[in-house]
Amino acid sequence: MQSDAAANSPGTPAEVARRLIEQNTYVTLATSDGAGRPWASPVWFAPRGLAEFYWVSRTGRRHSRNIEARPEVALVVFDSTAPVGHAEAVYVDAVAGQVDDVDLAAALAVYSGRSIERGLPAWDASAVTGDAPHRLYVARAIDVFVLDETEGRVSVPVR
Template sequence: MVTDSTSSPVAAAAGRILDANAYLTLATADAEGRPWATPVWFAVRDLREFIWVSRPTRRHSQNIGARAEVALAVFDSSAPVGEASAVYAEALAEQVPDDGVEDALAAFNAGCEASGMRPWAEGSVTGAAPHRLYRAVASHLWTLDEREDRVPVY
């Protein structure tokens, strides 16, 4: 859960959007700049760190290996036209290094448990396992105002 009653109204709005949605759309590009977008189930920490599990063989994972700069959007696709709310971010992404797996997995599993999902074991994202943890640390975050203009959270 992201929402924090002590945060600014804009940050609180961003937190509510992130709490209410399970998937983010991750936009990556390969070394030549060819774009790719994919949905990933995510957990978020401190409105800044977005964590997901993926296979290193997937196109978006390979793109992150070639170019760390990503963008992401989190939104409710069932919202009626004119009632949209969304969070947008620019971030640097990476496969979580071995020395960060325990910490990132704890944050990811907190999101899993809050959503009623089973937690992942460390062995499910290390060693010979087919999945790895990824994270994107946002440098800029926005949400929408009532006119659907982007308002910076930070």
Template sequence: MATDATSSPAATTARRILDANAYLTLATADAAGRPWATPVWFAVRDLREFVWVSRPARRHSENIAARAQVAITVFDSTTPVGEATAVFAEALAAPVPEDAVDDALAVYNAGCEASGLRPWAEGSVTGAAPHRLYRAVASHLWVLDEREDRVEVY
């Protein structure tokens, strides 16, 4: 197993990248294996839990309903060629269940407030609202270092 995910140099790099970027690229596949990638605005907790808001009828949301395995990439697309760093994750994703909405919404809203965005109300992601909270819990996380090597965080 990798070094403690909260204190290793790779974890510090991952935290810096995640804190500096607003969107992750979410890679999903449908039941037949057809891939799809989409950017989503996200918040993260403990380098492991990624939370976003989406509509259930969007292709990536439908893919998650069919196949929970996802891949995540976070990177700064404005970085000059040869200087890029990135975070990569393998995760399981799902809509946040009703009994966990408060906790996931707290993570999401902390990210919103840190970015100067309005927080979301629970009623905006439950009941008849068109949006739902989604969560991906990473099982593996890596960073791309300055030598373009993939370094395991956990």
């Protein structure tokens, strides 16, 4: 990816990362199964800063099954409409899984908050627990970075 965007985008790497995450509604989620076979899925997401990324999926979907087998994931947030030579992206190495009961209320507040912000309905616990077909997932960032003008990784503080 040509990264003229880094030179054209004002702000620190953290500001660039936050702007991209705020402006985009889908993240590409890269998972792999127990044998290491990769799979990438676009998922609608809600971030909590640069540290956590939430989405709702059915447990039987390939990416959800992969996370059960191998929780290490990678995420990319980018604007696919950017002209060639002006693309920017946020890259994240993370560990993912279903949100547990202890964290569910806080996670739903983040997810529902973004949903409402974008003109979509709120989510409540009944939509992601019990007999509901969906579950709320989280990817917790280990490393976040953007690319500089030479396409080198620039680490972004997660917290």
